[in-house]
Structure formats: C-alpha cells, structure tokens
Amino acid sequence: KPCDFGHLYLMQAECGMLKIGRSIDPEKRRQQVSLYTRCPIELVAVLEGRGADEDSILQKLRGQLWWRCSVRKPREWFSGDDWGRRCVTQALGIKVEKWPFKWNERRADELCQHINAMIKRKSLLSIRSYVQSSIRDDTTDENTNAFIYQSLPSDHITMLPDDQEPLNLAPSLREIEGLMPLPNYLGNASVARSIGPPGWVGPPKGASPGEIVIAALEALTWFEQQAIQEDYARKAQAAAKKAQTAARRKSKI
Numbered sequence: 329k330p331c332d333f334g335h336l337y338l339m340q341a342e343c344g345m346l347k348i349g350r351s352i353d354p355e356k357r358r359q360q361v362s363l364y365t366r367c368p369i370e371l372v373a374v375l376e377g378r379g380a381d382e383d384s385i386l387q388k389l390r391g392q393l394w395w396r397c398s399v400r401k402p403r404e405w406f407s408g409d410d411w412g413r414r415c416v417t418q419a420l421g422i423k424v425e426k427w428p429f430k431w432n433e434r435r436a437d438e439l440c441q442h443i444n445a446m447i448k449r450k451s452l453l454s455i456r457s458y459v460q461s462s463i464r465d466d467t468t469d470e471n472t473n474a475f476i477y478q479s480l481p482s483d484h485i486t487m488l489p490d491d492q493e494p495l496n497l498a499p500s501l502r503e504i505e506g507l508m509p510l511p512n513y514l515g516n517a518s519v520a521r522s523i524g525p526p527g528w529v530g531p532p533k534g535a536s537p538g539e540i541v542i543a544a545l546e547a548l549t550w551f552e553q554q555a556i557q558e559d560y561a562r563k564a565q566a567a568a569k570k571a572q573t574a575a576r577r578k579s580k581i
Contacts, residue, residue, distance in 0.1 A: 333379030338420060342368040343439050344408035344431035346416050348386060350379030364446065366563055367439060370428035375420065385419050402443045407436065449552040455479045456545040459514075463538045468514050476541070477510045480523070513541050520544060525551040 334352040339361065341347070347369075351357035354374045362369040375381075386404060392415045393406045406412050409431045417424055455476055462468045511519045520540035521530050524547050531543050 333382070336375040336378040336381055336385075336420070338372040338374075338416065338422070339369050340372050340408060340428050341365065341436075341439055342429050343435035344427075344429050345436045345439055346372075346406045346408045346412060347404050348382065348389070348406070348416065348420070349404050350382045365439060365443060368429075372424055372428065373420065373422050375422070389415060389419055402440060402447060405440065405443065407431075407433075409433070445552050449549055451479055452545050452549045452552065456542060456549065459538070459541055459545070463542075468538065470510075473510050473513050473515075476513050476523075512537075514538050524548065 334350045335354055336348070336350050337354040337357065339347040339349075339358055347361065349357065354371060358369050358371050389406055393412055406416055408427070408429070412431075413424070413427065458475060458479075459468075459472065462472050511522075513520050513523065514537050517535070517537050517540055520537040521528075521544065523541060523544035524530055528544065528547050530547070531540055535543075
C-alpha cells in the first residue's frame, strides 16, 4: 500500500545540500539527520503519502546531478545550487518560494565527506561482524570472500596479486563478477593485510588470514572513527569562532 512507504520529504542542510527521502515522521527524521551530520537541517517540503515515489525520483536525479559536487555525494543527497534546486523541484512537482539556506560548495563537499565516512564506518562494522560469525561457526567459503569484496568501500578494494589462484565462485557470484577472480582475503595473508589503513602493521607473522582480516577491519573502523571525530572537532572550532566574532561585533554596537 502507498501509505506503508510513509511520506516523501525534501530537506536542506545549512551548506545548501538537498536531501530527498521517505519517512512516516519527517520531522523526527529531520532531527535524526541533523544529529548525525552535526549540521542544521530544515524541512523544505513534505509530500504526504508519496513515499513510494522515492526510488524512481532518486534514480532520475542521480542521472542529472551526480557530477555537481567535487566530492562523491551520498545516496539521497544532491547539490543545492540553482541547477540542483531546479531539477529537484521539477522531479518532485513542487515550487519553493524561499529556501532556508544558501548554496556553499566548499561546505557541501565537507558535509559529503563526513557522511561518506560515517557510511564507510557502518559498512566496516557490518563486514567485521559477518566475518567473525563465519569464522566462529566455521562457515567461511568463497562466498565470504565475495561478501568482503562487495561490501568494502571502493577506496579499500584490493587488487589481486599476480601469484594468487582465482577463487571458484558459486554460479550466481561468478555472474555478478563477470567471471573475474576475487581477492582471497581468507586464504592469503598478504591480501588480508592489504585491507588495513595506510601505515598499518597488523598482527605478528603467523596470524591466520581470518585473524588479519578482523584486525584490519577493526583498524579501518578506528581510522574512519578518528576522521569523523576530527571533523566534529573542526566544526566545533568553527562554530566557536563564529560565535566569538558575533559577540565582538555585538559588543561594539
């Protein structure tokens, strides 16, 4: 039923970025998005009962607006410059008389980087949990390697060493990968170590590939968490500086 998908909403972040999504409670969702982005967010429009239209609208807009930021935009987020606003409002079939915020490309890129880092961390936690349970239950196989490969963020995908034997994938996975061999993370210690962040040493020699994979994912998760915390700190410093400047100007009046 259409009502099961909730309402379609359009939000705008302080940097001008636009977010389209669906929710049963758009206002509560706005508060959640503002919390995890550490950024003021305003609801621009709520289209009641149109949550089922989300996928088709997002697909259309990704084709029009994917290139509008120098940083890769997370799903559901779009540039809020003049062209972006025009495309988004046309796709939604609405008119916006006054936008809450102005477009700031530099800050939009920073927001995209922050959201991408949080998505990466969530993905890494999911992979680590899956690998740990597979090793514990002794159910690791070529599908586990395929899951790691398909779930890793794109900037952590490993190239196959020249001497590595191709994996014998299940038919469905061989079709997905176009018969290309996948990195054997759980059978090759050097490939397992390549998952780790730059400069990571990892467990001592003799550790199994599975142990190395788990340690590498933990290191990557910590690495991404540090990036998020540093971003929070930069935003807090910028906000404090802005408040001090405003206070000085007010005192001079």
